[in-house]
Amino acid sequence: MELDVARPANASEAATVLRVGCVTKSYEAHCVLNKVSFTLAGGERVALVGPSGCGKTTLLNCLGGVDRADSGSILLHGAALEKLSSDELAVLRRQRIGTIFQFFHLLPTLTAFENVELPLQLLNVPLRERRARVEKLLARVKLSHRGDTFPGQLSGGEMQRVAIARALAHQPALLLADEPTGNLDSANGEIILNLLAELSDESKTAMLMVTHSADAARICHRVLHMRDGVIVNETWPA
Numbered sequence: 001m002e003l004d005v006a007r008p009a010n011a012s013e014a015a016t017v018l019r020v021g022c023v024t025k026s027y028e029a030h031c032v033l034n035k036v037s038f039t040l041a042g043g044e045r046v047a048l049v050g051p052s053g054c055g056k057t058t059l060l061n062c063l064g065g066v067d068r069a070d071s072g073s074i075l076l077h078g079a080a081l082e083k084l085s086s087d088e089l090a091v092l093r094r095q096r097i098g099t100i101f102q103f104f105h106l107l108p109t110l111t112a113f114e115n116v117e118l119p120l121q122l123l124n125v126p127l128r129e130r131r132a133r134v135e136k137l138l139a140r141v142k143l144s145h146r147g148d149t150f151p152g153q154l155s156g157g158e159m160q161r162v163a164i165a166r167a168l169a170h171q172p173a174l175l176l177a178d179e180p181t182g183n184l185d186s187a188n189g190e191i192i193l194n195l196l197a198e199l200s201d202e203s204k205t206a207m208l209m210v211t212h213s214a215d216a217a218r219i220c221h222r223v224l225h226m227r228d229g230v231i232v233n234e235t236w237p238a
Contacts (some may be wrong), residue, residue, distance in 0.1 A: 050226035098167030156190030
């Protein structure tokens with residue numbers, strides 16, 4: 001299934017990959033997101049910071065099409081997520097969104113190569129093209145020699161590098177990273193952050209990263225500070 005979504009007509013709108021307008025989300029009587037609004041441009045890295053329970057993960061789930069906002073608008077390359085059916089949302093996630101998790105979420109029965117290849121298989125990318133893409137990405141994350149290795153045989157840093165390659169394999173418009181260094185030591189965390197910055201610059205992929213780490217926020221162009229479901233401040237790392 002292909003989404004038939006009109007692309008922005010002018011260059012200024014085309015630069016905006018994600019437009020979030022007055023997004024609200026509640027669970028029972030508890031308001032988790034309260035009229036959240038911001039934009040994200042192609043190639044831009046934005047950190048989302050705030051105390052636990054402030055709504056960061058809920059916002060990420062709404063942006064990734066995993067959960068639905070109660071009201072407001074989320075536009076990803078002109079596609080209004082609130083207007084899509086569940087099947088259309090699933091297609092949009094496969095085509096346009098890449099996700100990196102704190103605990104990697106690699107499939108343990110697949111090799112590193114097969115984990116990176118999986119998103120391309122789901123999109124029916126021809127065999128020769130997908131293998132070429134996987135080989136290029138594994139080389140880019142310096143894991144060409146580990147392609148036949150299963151996740152259980154990889155270090156935490158290696159698993160996260162495989163996860164990054166998998167998230168970028170289908171060339172998404174938007175990369176969502178949920179505490180991508182939260183399960184790594186400082187040395188591996190620095191490697192992952194440098195890699196994310198380099199790859200997002202090269203691919204011009206927009207990235208929103210939830211993090212508690214000041215070091216992680218420093219690789220971003222902007223920092224959105226969230227509290228009690230509201231973006232209360234915006235800063236720019238030094």
